[in-house]
Amino acid sequence: MVDTLVASKLLLDVRDLQMYFPVTKGIVLQRTVGHVQAVDGVSFGIERGKTLGLVGESGSGKTTLGRTIIRLYKPTAGQVFFDGQDLAQVQGAALWRIRQQMQMIFQDPFASLNPRFTIGTLIAEPMHIYKTGMAQEIRSRTEELLRVVGLRSEYMDRYPHEFSGGQRQRIAIARALSLNPQLIIADEPVSALDVSVRAQVLNLLQQLQRQFHLTYLFVSHDLSVVRHVADRVAVMYLGKIVELADRDELYLAPQHPYTKALLSAVPIPDPQIEKKRQRIILSGDLPSPFHMPRGCRFHTRCPMAQSICREIEPAFEAKMGHEHFAACHFSEQVSGAAPQA
Amino acid sequence: MNEYLLDVQDLQTYFKTRAGYVHAVDGVSFAVRSGEKVALVGESGCGKSVTALSIMRLVAQPPGEYAGGHILFAGEDLLAASERTMRSIRGGQIGIIFQDPLACLNPTMTVGKQIAEGLQLHLKLNATEARRRAITLLEQVGIPAPEQRFAAFPHQFSGGMRQRVMIAMALACRPRLLIADEPTTALDVTVQAQILELISSVCEEFGTSLILITHDLGVVAGIADRVVVMYAGKVVEEAPTDELFAHPRHPYTLGLLSSVPRLDEARRNELDTIDGSPPDLLHPPSGCPFMPRCTFARAACRTMPPLIPLPEQSTHRKACWADITNPEEQASAQRRQQARRAALQTATD
Structure with a gap:
């Protein structure tokens, strides 16, 4: 009973998700010699219409996590409840159907748009695949989508190379919106853009969220950008979430030394x-x-590490109020005392 | 005879393409004093990297061409210098670090050998001395167990450690000038902080001047003495760091500063933006290149404004006809921005 109540508020509920990649040796007789634990037991939820910012350095597993959620990889273990349905279990036609509810925006709009297609074709492609309407309907929907992202509908017959980086990212956003998704996973959507263009795209993403009641998983290494867009923030380190809290609380009172170090390193x-x-x-x-x-x-790498830290893995537990989670033995000392222990 | 170590005067570096000339660097002037740290800031395509390559005379010719200007280094014009002189300057007098250290290191040579190579070439050290110096350098840039790491190959290092190797290599011959071209862009924030700290401290220790090239204003604030802002191949503003951040006088600088979300400020619901995108350098707009995106634009902007000092502050130079501190001009700029956005809205409705 309680579970269904919680589930109705959460659009996405990830529980103990694991994604291991085997490392093999040998060419003919391949044998697995170990695993890269890219995502190792991650749990979090995103409420409908909200944004979760996922922060971490390269190699922390944030991109793999996004891709595993959208089932580009089959998870090793764990559950991903999307609208109450476990994505880790669905397959085939059911997966195909549910996927139109989730879309992705990638980092590099120079790589994510096929240079041989006109942007009209690119934006309409998902609608043709899912047969959302007659050709004429799809065409007028494509024109509408272009206007929604701030481009002229006359641009439909142009090719990606005719657009600047910021405009291309707008095209990628229009394509992601074409099937009226509920969840958008944006993987570093502004990192490849020029500084003067980033703000335009960030504003657009926020405006679209209000307009279409979208839910975002916003993956980024840039803590200033994440603070700007996210309602809740998860910090990843080596395949695990080390801290998860509401935006203001995380930035004002970090409970994990890694979060604190990250914040202090942002120029x-x-x-x-x-x-x-x-x-x-x-x-x-x-x-x-x-x-x-x-x-x-x-x-x-921790400036506060004690002998217990080398032996026992800290539990990911609620600190300071039940909505703020961190995995650290000494979290009380993080927010208070100087970090040089 | 010249108080500057490096004095770039009206540098023009063009690239010839089938469609015409790309004016990548179009009349850039700035200078660096001995021991000074100068930042070149701008977006991709603004010509900051080409400026750096021109100083080292590393622009491939063709398609590149030095179409005009002078680069005076310790009084000598590098654009007129012989290739032989340039060879002794590169790596000897001027060191350079690039964005991607993996692309710059030779994967088939141990890092120690790569550092020692420069020492043997420029300082004529013998192999044993060069090895000793290289190990000391590795230690100075914070590489643990330098004796063992001397014999390691680039792929055995992490990104941050590779950048440290690059710094060791660039500083091996104690150059008078270090050019760091986006040295931390490929690195994570925590590693970025380490590397910036290192670059800043070794430059101070060795008395080396620094040209730091970056698109990140945050990086600039912590390290540079002076900032040169570039846009579309031109210098649009130049000032001491404190002055530039406190009182930007060019609309582009102002726009850049107010369009980035900042951790030290209260969160805003909407970011200020600069409308439009940077110009195509194959067909640059005549006059001021920022004019099409500028809310302070006026008829006079069809002629490129000269880069001149402010009347009240001789160290602060800007290339702009407008006075963005004037409240009347601010008000009309705001009106113009609203009108422009409304027009854009109707065009897309």
């Missing part, structure tokens, strides 16, 4: 602030996901 365009800032410089790099560290995954 701020103000020389006065930059001069005074105390940076937490993390030593070293992300460990290899093939040789995962024991205990807490962050202990090799």
Whole structure:
């Protein structure tokens, strides 16, 4: 009973999702010598009409997580409830049907649009595949979509190379909207764009969310951008979510030392602030996901690590109020004391 | 005879294509003093990297052409220098770091050998001395166990560590100038912070001048003494860092500063935007290249404004006819922006 109530509020409910990729050796007689634990036990939910920002460094598994949710990969274990239905279990025709509810926007609009198709064809393609209407209806819907993303409908017969980066990302957004999806997974949608164009696309994404009541999973490495778009933020490190909280709480009172270090590393365009800032410089790099560290995954770079961190993996549990989760043995000390332990 | 270590004067670097000349760098002037850290800021395609390559004279000819201007380095014009002189300057007097360290390192050579190579060539050290110096350098750029890492290959390093190797290599011969072209763009934020810190501290330690090329204003704020803002192959504004961030005087700089979401400010519901996109350099608009996107534009903008110092602040230069601090001009700019957006709305409705 409680479960169905929660499920109705959440459009997407991911539970203990795992995505392991086998590492093989040998050419003829391939044998699996281990696994890369790209996503390793991730749980979170997104409410309808809201945006979850997923932050992490390269190699943290954020892109794999997005792709596993949309079932571009079959998850190793775990459940992905979309509108109450477990995506990890559906297959074939049922998966095909449910997929039109979920669309993706990719990072590089130079790579995600086929250069041989006109943009009208590109935007209409999903509608032809799902047979949403007669040719004339699809055409007028394509024109409408172009206007929705701020482009002229006369552009329909042009090719992608005739457009700038920002315009191409608008085209990719129009295509993602063509089937009236409920969920959009945007994987670094503004990272490849020029600084002066980024703001336009971010504003557009937010306006479309209000207009069509869209739910976003917004994957990005840029914490300033995520703060701008997200309602709730998840921070990933080496295949796990280490902190999950409402936007303002996460940015004001981070409970995980990794989040705190990430925040302190973001450059701020103000020389006065930059001069005074105390940076937490993390030593070293992300460990290899093939040789995962024991205990807490962050202990090799954590400025607060104690002996317990090397032995016992901290539980991902509620801190400061039940909506703020973090996986750290010393989270009380993160928000308060200086990070040099 | 010249107070500047590097003095770029009216540099023009063009690329010849079948469709015509691309004016990648179109009359760029700026200077760097000894020990100074100067940032070149701009979006992709604004000519900042081509400026860097021109200083090293590394632009491929053809299709590139140095169509005009001078690059005075310690009084010598690099554009007129012989190839022999350039060879001793590259890596010897001027070091350079690029965005993608993996593409710049030779995958078949150990990193130690690659660093030592420059030392043997420029400083005429013998193999043993070069090896010793290379190990010291690796240590100085923060690579753990430098003796063992000397014999490692580039693929055995992570992105951040490779960038450290590049820095060691660029600084091996104690150059007088280091050019860092988007040195942290390919790196993660936490690693970016480490690398910027390192570049800044080694430049201070070695007394090396720095040209930092980046599109990220946040990176600039923490490291540069002076900022040169480029747009469409031209310098549009130049000022000491504090001054530029506090009082931007070119509409493009102002737009850039207000269109990025910032962690230190209250969250805004909507970001300010610069309408339109950067111009096509094959067919640049005549006059000021920012005019089609500028809300302060006027008839005078059909002639390119000169880059001149402000009357009240001689170290702050801008190339703009408008006075964006004037409240009347601000009001009319706002009206123009609203009118333009309304027109765009009707065009797409």
